[in-house]
Amino acid sequence: MQLEVDRVALTYETSRGPLEALRDLSFTLDEGEFVSVLGPSGCGKSSLLRLVTGLLPPTAGRISLAGVPVSGPRTDVGIVFQSATLLPWKNVLDNVLVPLRARGRVSPADAERALQGLRTVGLERFAKHYPDELSGGMQQRVGIARAMLTDPRLLLMDEPFAALDAMTRESMMDELLRVWSGTGKTVLFITHSIPEAIYLSDRVLVMGPRPGRVVEELRIDLPRPRSPATMADPRFGQLGAQLRERFRTMSEPAAVGAA
Amino acid sequence: MTPRGLDRFAWAWPLGTVLALVGVWHLLVASGLVAGYLLPSPGKVMRAIARITGDGTLVTHLTPTLTASVVGWACGGLLATALAALVAEFRWVERSLLVHLLALQAIPKVALAPLVFLWLGFDIGGKVLLVTLICFFPVFANALAGFRSVDAGLLDLMRASGAGRWHTWRHVKLPATLPALFAGLEVSVAFALIGCVVMEFVGATRGLGFVIQDASSTYDLPLSFAAIIVLGVIGTAGNALLRWARGWLLPWERAGRSPAPQGAAGG
Amino acid sequence: MAERAAVTEAARTAAASTATLVLMLAGWEALVRGLGLSAQILPGPAAVAQALWQGWVGGTFWPHASATLQGALGGCVIGGAAGIALGIAVALSRRLRLALYPVVVAIQSMPTVAVAPLIVVYFGVGLPSKLVTVSMLCFFPLFVNTVAGVMAADPRLLDLYRAASASRWRVLVDVQLPGCTPSLLAGLQVAVVLSFIGCVVSEFVASRAGLGHLIKIYANDLNVAVMFACIVSLAVLGGGTGYALSRLRDWLRLRWRL
Numbered sequence: 001m002q003l004e005v006d007r008v009a010l011t012y013e014t015s016r017g018p019l020e021a022l023r024d025l026s027f028t029l030d031e032g033e034f035v036s037v038l039g040p041s042g043c044g045k046s047s048l049l050r051l052v053t054g055l056l057p058p059t060a061g062r063i064s065l066a067g068v069p070v071s072g073p074r075t076d077v078g079i080v081f082q083s084a085t086l087l088p089w090k091n092v093l094d095n096v097l098v099p100l101r102a103r104g105r106v107s108p109a110d111a112e113r114a115l116q117g118l119r120t121v122g123l124e125r126f127a128k129h130y131p132d133e134l135s136g137g138m139q140q141r142v143g144i145a146r147a148m149l150t151d152p153r154l155l156l157m158d159e160p161f162a163a164l165d166a167m168t169r170e171s172m173m174d175e176l177l178r179v180w181s182g183t184g185k186t187v188l189f190i191t192h193s194i195p196e197a198i199y200l201s202d203r204v205l206v207m208g209p210r211p212g213r214v215v216e217e218l219r220i221d222l223p224r225p226r227s228p229a230t231m232a233d234p235r236f237g238q239l240g241a242q243l244r245e246r247f248r249t250m251s252e253p254a255a256v257g258a259a
Numbered sequence: 260m261t262p263r264g265l266d267r268f269a270w271a272w273p274l275g276t277v278l279a280l281v282g283v284w285h286l287l288v289a290s291g292l293v294a295g296y297l298l299p300s301p302g303k304v305m306r307a308i309a310r311i312t313g314d315g316t317l318v319t320h321l322t323p324t325l326t327a328s329v330v331g332w333a334c335g336g337l338l339a340t341a342l343a344a345l346v347a348e349f350r351w352v353e354r355s356l357l358v359h360l361l362a363l364q365a366i367p368k369v370a371l372a373p374l375v376f377l378w379l380g381f382d383i384g385g386k387v388l389l390v391t392l393i394c395f396f397p398v399f400a401n402a403l404a405g406f407r408s409v410d411a412g413l414l415d416l417m418r419a420s421g422a423g424r425w426h427t428w429r430h431v432k433l434p435a436t437l438p439a440l441f442a443g444l445e446v447s448v449a450f451a452l453i454g455c456v457v458m459e460f461v462g463a464t465r466g467l468g469f470v471i472q473d474a475s476s477t478y479d480l481p482l483s484f485a486a487i488i489v490l491g492v493i494g495t496a497g498n499a500l501l502r503w504a505r506g507w508l509l510p511w512e513r514a515g516r517s518p519a520p521q522g523a524a525g526g
Numbered sequence: 527m528a529e530r531a532a533v534t535e536a537a538r539t540a541a542a543s544t545a546t547l548v549l550m551l552a553g554w555e556a557l558v559r560g561l562g563l564s565a566q567i568l569p570g571p572a573a574v575a576q577a578l579w580q581g582w583v584g585g586t587f588w589p590h591a592s593a594t595l596q597g598a599l600g601g602c603v604i605g606g607a608a609g610i611a612l613g614i615a616v617a618l619s620r621r622l623r624l625a626l627y628p629v630v631v632a633i634q635s636m637p638t639v640a641v642a643p644l645i646v647v648y649f650g651v652g653l654p655s656k657l658v659t660v661s662m663l664c665f666f667p668l669f670v671n672t673v674a675g676v677m678a679a680d681p682r683l684l685d686l687y688r689a690a691s692a693s694r695w696r697v698l699v700d701v702q703l704p705g706c707t708p709s710l711l712a713g714l715q716v717a718v719v720l721s722f723i724g725c726v727v728s729e730f731v732a733s734r735a736g737l738g739h740l741i742k743i744y745a746n747d748l749n750v751a752v753m754f755a756c757i758v759s760l761a762v763l764g765g766g767t768g769y770a771l772s773r774l775r776d777w778l779r780l781r782w783r784l
Contacts, residue, residue: 053689073689085682089704089783101700102692130783272621273628297648354542359550365765367722369639370738370757372730373745377753378567452637457727460643461742468640472731475643483644491636498635 001066001076001153001186003029003052008061009211010047021047023211025061031153034180034187036197038243039207040250045190048212049158052188053077065154075099078147080157084139086131092118093127096146117145120179137168144179155180155187161196170228173199177226194243198236199226206246216246299481307485316470317489324455324467325493327383331390332451336444338391339398347406348428360399368393368454372461381462386455393454394447401443405436441505448497452490569751577755587759593735594725595763597653601660602721606714609665613672617706618698627673634666639727651732660724664717671713675706707784711775718771722764737763 010022021044029035039045050056051063054073063070065077078099086095096114100106118124121141131139140160147155161169173196180187191197197204198220206216220239222230230236281301287293288300299307311317342360346353372389379385409432417427459468467486474483551571557563558570569577581587616622642659649655679702687697729738737756744752778784 050685053685055685055688073691075690077689079686079689081682081686083682085680085686087683087701087704098686098700099690102687102690102696132783269624270628272624273626273632276625276629351542354539355546356543358539358543359546362761362765365768366757366761367719367726367764369723369730370726370741370760373741374750374753374757377745377748377750449635449637453639453723453727456637456640457730460727461730471640472643475647478647480644480647483647487640487644490640491633494636495632 002031002064003154003186003188004062004064004067005048005052006062006064008051008058008063010044010051010056011059020211022051022058023213025207025213027205027214027217029154029186029188031186032184033203034189034201035203035205036189036191036201037205037207038191038194038197038247039212040209040247041192043207043209044212045207046158049079049156049190052154052156053079075103075150076152076154078150078152078155080140080143080147080155080160082159083163084131084136084143086139086142088131091128091130092123092134092142095131095142096149098146099150114145114149117149118142120148121145121175135168136164137172140164140172141175144176148179153185155185157187157189159191160189162192169196174227176200181225194240194247195231195236198222198239198243199230204239204243206243206250208250215250218243296478296480299484303481304484304488307481308488311482311485320465320467320470320486321489321493323383323386323463323465324452324459324490327386327458327466328390328451328455331387331454332394332444332447334387335391335394335451336398336447339395339443340402340440343399343402343406344428344432347403347432348424364396364400368396369457372457375458376462381464386458386463386466389458390451390454393450397446397450398440398443401439401446402436405439406432408439409435437509438505441501441509445498445501445505448501449494452494452497456490566748566750569754573751574754574758577749577751578758581752581755581759587737587740587756590735590737590740591759591763593653593733593739594722594729594737594760597656597725597728597736598660598718598721599767600653601657601724602664602714602717604657605661605664605721606668606717608661609668609713609717610672610710612665613669614676614698614703616669617673617676617702618694623673630666630669634670638662638666639724642724642728642731645728646732651734655731656725656728656733656736659728660721663720663724667713667716667720668710669713671709671716672706675709676702678709679705704784707778708775711771711778715768715771715775718767719764722760722767726760 005025005027008022008025009020012019012021025044025048027035037045037048047056051058052070054070054077057071065074086092087098090098093111093114094101096117097106097110100110115124115127118127121144123138123141123145126134126138131142134142143160147157161172164172177200189197189200201220204218204220205214206218207213208215218239222233222235222239284298285301288295288298295303308317311320342356346357346360368389371392375385375389379388413431413435414427417431422430455466456468456471459466460472463469467490470486471483471490474480474486555570555572558568612626616626639659641662642655645658646655649658683701684697687701692700725736726738726741729736730742733739737760741753741756744750744756
């Protein structure tokens with residue numbers, strides 16, 4: 001599903017006056033693309049997420065999904081958060097079913113679909129277990145299964161691997177690519193890890209510090225399917241260097257007038 | 260995203276509620292919906308307060324209540340801190356005493372009031388004793404928790420620097436426990452007043468509790484209400500005072516947290 | 527290895543505590559005999575034990591224990607329910623919160639039991655007065671804790687539900703209420719303690735039955751041994767209720783992950 005963000009601005013009202021989170025933010029995601037958004041902390045990445053899911057209206061500009069403007073919460077968008085955000089008092093299967101349960105009854109067919117989702121992420125044996133019995137990586141996989149339950153055409157992922165240890169993170173990256181490839185879903189992946197962005201995506205958007213907007217766009221021309229061998233590819237290093245340089249110039253004090 | 264203007268005048272809302280409640284109170288009586296002898300009007304109560312303030316009755320009864328509460332609170336707090344320090348510091352003290360202290364905690368201290376009255380009569384001694392007992396446990400529980408939760412890293416540092424037991428306690432353990440201690444002391448303010456008032460219910464000839472009891476039994480409702488309000492103001496003021504003191508003494512602790520009920524030990 | 531250390535520690539604690547207990551009881555008895563204290567000032571442990579026996583096995587305490595329990599637990603349920611209901615309402619509505627929360631917190635620092643004589647004037651001598659007094663006391667901890675618990679719901683879970691267009695009711699039942707259970711139960715623990723305080727005070731002010739009432743009558747008789755017995759009984763009742771509650775909390779946490 002195509003996602004179009006057109007000159008979006010977002011300003012929060014706080015007790016200390018207005019806070020501009022995003023200004024003049026524009027980009028487009030084509031159907032089936034995997035795009036990462038890289039940005040420093042506080043650049044408004046999470047605000048962007050809430051805008052795309054329709055939880056928040058933009059102060060200016062427009063967001064459209066498949067050509068239709070976003071005007072409220074959408075059921076065809078799946079979200080994966082930084083920490084799995086599972087209901088601790090429900091078992092894994094019930095957690096996967098949350099997007100459906102939230103809206104009413106759940107049919108046996110739905111439960112079967114949820115089980116299938118767990119099978120896809122390799123956790124069907126844990127369907128009746130509780131979140132506190134699972135590791136961080138496993139909990140995130142449940143989160144992914146939950147996001148995919150309604151077969152959304154757009155997946156939003158907000159730094160989903162940030163809370164995991166380095167080794168789990170690497171295996172989760174491969175896991176994600178495995179689950180995603182062939183589905184044709186569009187993915188908007190927010191991260192602050194440069195290698196992660198390069199490894200996973202077709203394109204990388206770099207967001208500037210607050211107020212956030214896209215300051216650079218990089219096409220990742222590494223071949224798919226990606227594998228650990230890809231990281232050894234010299235091109236991987238080049239792209240990384242490019243992005244790192246961009247970040248360095250961003251965080252330099254704007255001594256030369258407007259950044 | 261806060262709706263504009265709601266934050267800046269946040270204090271107006273509770274004030275409005277209070278005014279509204281007083282207004283309803285007044286209307287209930289003025290309209291005759293509730294008989295005047297059942298519910299005195301706000302005006303009558305205010306006049307009663309003014310009267311006892313003017314003719315010295317207030318001072319006569321406020322002083323014993325206030326004195327007993329403050330003294331008992333301080334004694335209870337001090338005793339509790341000392342005992343908590345000992346239990347936390349010396350294993351053998353903990354092993355012998357803690358179980359018994361916890362068992363004593365189960366006794367509703369107010370139940371001791373008639374006993375204390377038998378022993379010490381209705382003078383200030385009895386009130387102070389009951390208040391001390393009632394304030395002891397919340398402070399003890401909090402202080403103990405505080406002493407036990409001192410950063411192990413800091414303690415290791417002290418040991419490695421060759422610091423003595425007293426030195427470590429005075430300079431590391433005590434300051435680290437102060438926030439928890441203060442929390443316990445704040446909770447105890449309400450308990451102190453409760454203890455004193457209950458003691459006065461059971462047997463006394465002076466004190467705000469006595470006034471409430473006496474006025475109620477003679478159906479002098481305005482006076483009863485007046486005494487209750489005065490007591491309420493003191494309780495609120497005491498708490499506010501302590502919270503201010505905490506902010507001043509412990510600036511590194513952010514005050515203003517909502518008073519989530521502690522595992523307040525049995526009063 | 528760690529298990530053995532724990533067992534040793536428990537054994538040492540048990541030994542030390544028992545030793546202290548025996549010492550204190552012996553000392554108490556010795557003090558009373560030695561000083562020849564009349565039973566009207568300080569009875570020995572033997573006298574208290576006898577009073578306890580007469581009261582519980584003999585049966586005189588049962589109706590009074592029942593009266594106190596009714597007052598305490600009944601009032602706790604009423605006040606607690608009110609506190610939870612208002613707590614949920616306040617947690618969900620920003621305006622209600624701004625208007626009511628500070629007021630409730632301010633009232634909390636007032637000695638609520640002070641109104642017990644007034645309550646007796648309005649509700650008479652007996653169970654209704656106890657229920658009202660105790661409810662007033664138990665309202666606050668449950669109110670404050672329910673508000674805290676409901677408001678502590680994970681905001682991302684709330685986002686998730688909103689993104690799925692869940693109804694307000696659904697969010698409440700699925701996320702906010704289960705999430706506030708630990709906080710609520712902690713408040714209940716405090717409320718139970720307060721309930722016995724409130725009931726005893728109400729009985730002191732005026733009552734016809736109850737353990738507090740007994741303490742007062744026996745005070746008039748200068749029968750301190752029975753007073754002690756009543757106090758101990760109250761402690762056991764209060765402690766027992768508290769213990770039962772903490773077992774409930776454990777069960778909820780283990781079985782239902784609440």
